[in-house]
Amino acid sequence: xxxxxxxxxxxxxxxxxxxxxxxxxxxxxxxxxxxxxxxxxxxxxxxxxxxxxxxxxxxxxxxxxxxxxxxxxxxxxxxxxxxxxxxxxxxxxxxxxxxxxxxxxxxxxxxxxxxxxxxxxxxxxxxxxxxxxxxxxxxxxxxxxxxxxxxxxxxxxxxxxxxxxxxxxxxxxxxxxxxxxxxxxxxxxxxxxxxxxxxxxxxxxxxxxxxxxxxxxxxxxxxxxxxxxxxxxxxxxxxxxxxxxxxxxxxxxxxxxxxxxxxxxxxxxxxxxxxxxxxxxxxxxxxxxxxxxxxxxxxxxxxxxxxxxxxxxxxxxxxxxxxxxxxxxxxxxxxxxxxxxxxxxxxxxxxxxxxxxxxxxxxxxxxxxxxxxxxxxxxxxxxxxxxxxxxxxxxxxxxxxxxxxxxxxxxxxxxxxxxxxxxxxxxxxxxxxxxxxxxxxx
Numbered sequence: 001x002x003x004x005x006x007x008x009x010x011x012x013x014x015x016x017x018x019x020x021x022x023x024x025x026x027x028x029x030x031x032x033x034x035x036x037x038x039x040x041x042x043x044x045x046x047x048x049x050x051x052x053x054x055x056x057x058x059x060x061x062x063x064x065x066x067x068x069x070x071x072x073x074x075x076x077x078x079x080x081x082x083x084x085x086x087x088x089x090x091x092x093x094x095x096x097x098x099x100x101x102x103x104x105x106x107x108x109x110x111x112x113x114x115x116x117x118x119x120x121x122x123x124x125x126x127x128x129x130x131x132x133x134x135x136x137x138x139x140x141x142x143x144x145x146x147x148x149x150x151x152x153x154x155x156x157x158x159x160x161x162x163x164x165x166x167x168x169x170x171x172x173x174x175x176x177x178x179x180x181x182x183x184x185x186x187x188x189x190x191x192x193x194x195x196x197x198x199x200x201x202x203x204x205x206x207x208x209x210x211x212x213x214x215x216x217x218x219x220x221x222x223x224x225x226x227x228x229x230x231x232x233x234x235x236x237x238x239x240x241x242x243x244x245x246x247x248x249x250x251x252x253x254x255x256x257x258x259x260x261x262x263x264x265x266x267x268x269x270x271x272x273x274x275x276x277x278x279x280x281x282x283x284x285x286x287x288x289x290x291x292x293x294x295x296x297x298x299x300x301x302x303x304x305x306x307x308x309x310x311x312x313x314x315x316x317x318x319x320x321x322x323x324x325x326x327x328x329x330x331x332x333x334x335x336x337x338x339x340x341x342x343x344x345x346x347x348x349x350x351x352x353x354x355x356x357x358x359x360x361x362x363x364x365x366x367x368x369x370x371x372x373x374x375x376x377x378x379x380x381x382x383x384x385x386x387x388x389x390x391x392x393x394x395x396x397x398x399x400x401x402x403x404x405x406x407x408x409x410x411x412x413x414x415x416x417x418x419x420x421x422x423x424x425x426x427x428x429x430x431x432x433x434x435x436x437x438x439x440x441x442x
Contacts (some may be wrong), residue, residue, distance in 0.1 A: 004053050006075040008068045011042050011347045018042045019216075020066045020074070029057050037075060040068075041216065047347060055079040138166050217312045228374045232413035236369045237423040240407050241430035243385050245438040246270055247404040257442050261327045268359060269329040271382055272302050274432040275357060276322045282425045286354045287416065288375040294416055303353035303373055304333065306340045307362075314340050315373055317353040327442075360409075361385060367407040377413040378422065380429065382406060406433075 011018060021039040025031050036048040037057070058078040062068050139149055144166070152161050152169050214222065250265060257265040279286045279300050288295045300322040303315040316336035321329060339345050356373040360366075361384035370381040383406055390403040410426035 002079050003058055004055065004077045004079060005073045006037060006049065006051070006077060008040075008070050008072045008074050009049065010070050011040070011047055015042045015070065015347070017067050017069050020062050020064050020068060021046065022064060023060060024048075025051075025057050027057050027060060031055060031057060031077065037077075042347070046343060049074075051077060053077055053079050135161050135163065135166055138163070138170075142170055144169075215310070215312075217310070221313060224374070225371050228371050231374060232372050232377070233415060234369075234372065234411050235414045235417075235419065235422060236409055236411045237419065237426050238367065238407055238409045239426050239430045240405055242390060242403050242434050243406045243436075244404045245436045246433055247385055249436065249438040249440070253442050257327075257330075260442060261330065263327065263330045263334055265330055266333065267361075267382075267385070268304065268333050268357070269326055270433070270436070271357060271359070271380075271429075272304070272318065272321055272329050272333070273326055274429050274436075275302060275355065275380060276300055277432050278425055278428040279355060280322065281428055282421060284421060285378050285412075285417065285425050287377055288354075289377065289413070289416055297354040299352070299354060301352050301354045303350075303356035303376075304336070305356060305358035305370075305373075306337055308343075309341060314345070314350065315353060315356060316340055316345055316349045317351065319352065356380070357382065361406065368409055370409065370411050372411055372413055377415075377417055378425070379411050380426065381409040381411070383409070 018040040021041050023038050025037045031037060031051045033054045034050045037051050038049050040047055055077040058076040060075045062074055068074060152165055254265045286297045299320055301317050301319050302321045303317045305313055305315050307313060318332045355376055356379040358370050358381050360368045360381050364384050366383040368381045370379045372379050385404050385406045387402055388405040389400050392399050392401050408426050408430055410422055412422040
């Protein structure tokens, strides 16, 4: 009988490890081709690994909650074919959606090699601590001794030192910056295991309180939010837009739109279409930052912040939104939102965003100050559409009329986006919405 190796696959760009959440099949269980064997989680999304063959689970090499590097053999599946040899099976094939082929952009984001090898350095107290090659190279370049490394508090897995930890240490050592309150709080929380923090709260005194342990996804969101504020100096520009034309056209055509395309027509696709048009006018909004380099993205991939039933947040991405019609954008929005709510997103669905939209109006909020989705440099928040009195200029003079008004809030990274660009961009989006052709057919 042949034994087939089940490999931990690469679950997206930059992902080097995943956590075993649940073994759906255990040793001795029969498994069919493409049947789920194990559920895993990365720092981006939960997923499932299917069996590449039909057979019986012969061995599982890791326990639930173990963190496993990409490329490791996580299980053996015994089949009834061949000799008693082990056959290495490639990673499960990724299911990619068909999309239009674009010309290769002249400016591409430089992908840094992923550091996968972890080497030990013996601490002075006799214990072993692990440092990635990247951390070791920074320490060597900056002349940081082994004793200094041992004293740095790590915020990575199991307290491991990562790049931001050593950079923060260097900044403090050289007196370049004074950590903000948010940074201090973040470092304090990240440096202390959550269970210990919970026990401290429980023993600090009585009171009518309930202590809720953050789930894995909430911890990741918390880390990302604090990290984004640490990386990017946020500035927010706001404008008020008259959406009467958009509002009336959508209400008039939503039933016919559904009948023709079998898709619900929400306001989100219309907002995305306006954002895409504005990005074409202001391409320096569609960028990321790599040190002192500005990476201009030729693809326009719009992320849409989506609330999950658990209360958590995820940002699926509409790839090449500039190539889609309004009906095409609506289909993508509805599909991604539905799969997000059902925990059915694939890793590729949340990769590669270049600009993000978050719709605060769905919660009845009129205005907000969103946090940038790194490594992007800007994010747009749309508020609730409200009836308000507004001044209209007519041929016979100014009049006051009841209009459907909405606030747009544009948060941007002031390292590379100044007020002129950030403010002009949100104004342009508002202009496209106000000048929406309400006579157009579906």
